Amino acid sequence: MEHIKGIQIADLGFKLTRQGDLLYHEGPLLSHFRNEDNQDHYLYKWSDCNDIAHRWLVFKVSTENLKLFFETKCTLLQLIQNNPFVYFLDLDGEQHQTNLILTSTDKIPSDYLPSEKSFFKPKQSEKYAFELKDALFSAIVQAKAPENLETPLIQLNELIQKQNDLISKQNELIMLFFKSYPSLCTR
Amino acid sequence: MDYQFLEDFKKLSVACPPKHYKPKKMTVYRWVFDDIEAEQNFIPVFYTNPKKYFGKTDIEKCRGLALSLFATQADAEERFYDLQDGMGRKAYKVLGTHIATGDIDEQDGVNEEPNASGHFNHHPVKGHQYEKRFNIISKL
Numbered sequence: 001m002e003h004i005k006g007i008q009i010a011d012l013g014f015k016l017t018r019q020g021d022l023l024y025h026e027g028p029l030l031s032h033f034r035n036e037d038n039q040d041h042y043l044y045k046w047s048d049c050n051d052i053a054h055r056w057l058v059f060k061v062s063t064e065n066l067k068l069f070f071e072t073k074c075t076l077l078q079l080i081q082n083n084p085f086v087y088f089l090d091l092d093g094e095q096h097q098t099n100l101i102l103t104s105t106d107k108i109p110s111d112y113l114p115s116e117k118s119f120f121k122p123k124q125s126e127k128y129a130f131e132l133k134d135a136l137f138s139a140i141v142q143a144k145a146p147e148n149l150e151t152p153l154i155q156l157n158e159l160i161q162k163q164n165d166l167i168s169k170q171n172e173l174i175m176l177f178f179k180s181y182p183s184l185c186t187r
Numbered sequence: 188m189d190y191q192f193l194e195d196f197k198k199l200s201v202a203c204p205p206k207h208y209k210p211k212k213m214t215v216y217r218w219v220f221d222d223i224e225a226e227q228n229f230i231p232v233f234y235t236n237p238k239k240y241f242g243k244t245d246i247e248k249c250r251g252l253a254l255s256l257f258a259t260q261a262d263a264e265e266r267f268y269d270l271q272d273g274m275g276r277k278a279y280k281v282l283g284t285h286i287a288t289g290d291i292d293e294q295d296g297v298n299e300e301p302n303a304s305g306h307f308n309h310h311p312v313k314g315h316q317y318e319k320r321f322n323i324i325s326k327l
Contacts, residue, residue, distance in 0.1 A: 026232040048277045111276040118272045
């Protein structure tokens with residue numbers, strides 16, 4: 001498998017629970033997980049394997065961006081590149097972690113990245129992908145209260161803006177960290 | 188039918204193969220690794236990666252005991268490249284490197300109806316010798 005430049009860590013620091021598979025062929029290839037504490041969405045994208053383990057690219061995705069993906073307005077590649085950092089998780093055949101690396105998104109080996117054509121493809125997707133898509137869209141509809149259609153939508157937009165601001169701040173901090181401690185960025 | 192994995196089917200709590208699977212005479216396509224006679228090309232994933240099935244349901248184990256086939260060469264190619272778009276350029280390591288084709292008939296086993304992408308599962312009988320009956324026709 002490819003060498004990943006990054007920081008080896010012991011665990012993710014949060015508990016993710018598998019919800020279902022978006023892509024599957026004789027095993028999962030793209031799976032949806034949620035953080036048990038705050039319900040954040042994460043995707044596990046199969047990236048590589050050797051005789052011992054399968055390597056998964058683990059990254060966070062916002063509800064809004066996941067919705068854009070299902071609307072084919074953005075690609076899986078863009079969902080990944082929207083993060084300042086991602087995790088590479090190696091799991092053996094019994095699903096035990098053999099390695100976990102936190103890395104800057106721009107250090108992901110090119111062979112591990114989806115193509116620029118990695119749009120949501122209904123024909124190739126699993127039933128769970130459609131269930132998730134329906135759930136995301138119905139959640140947005142619920143946010144629009146019938147008595148006043150504008151106010152909840154404005155609140156939602158404000159929340160999304162605040163979330164984007166926080167992500168930007170987080171990006172700055174992560175990049176500052178990588179620049180300050182370059183020696184930690186190689187294993 | 189004298190299925191290749193009949194003893195495994197008997198250990199499952201579900202009907203395996205599922206009752207809606209039917210025998211059929213047709214030309215089929217499969218992703219394989221070069222060379223065609225490599226035994227791994229026609230072994231179902233349940234045996235190539237048995238640990239993957241720890242804790243899985245009997246329905247999933249039954250699926251894992253089938254061979255993945257495609258109804259047309261175009262289906263096999265489209266599915267491969269669509270998956271590779273999402274997985275990245277290492278996809279061949281788990282999917283395969285070539286497309287092989289062969290003819291199956293009613294005596295060779297039972298098949299699922301092809302889905303939207305032309306993929307279907309096939310439960311073969313013992314002694315099918317697909318590694319000698321299939322030929323590689325293109326590189327992925």
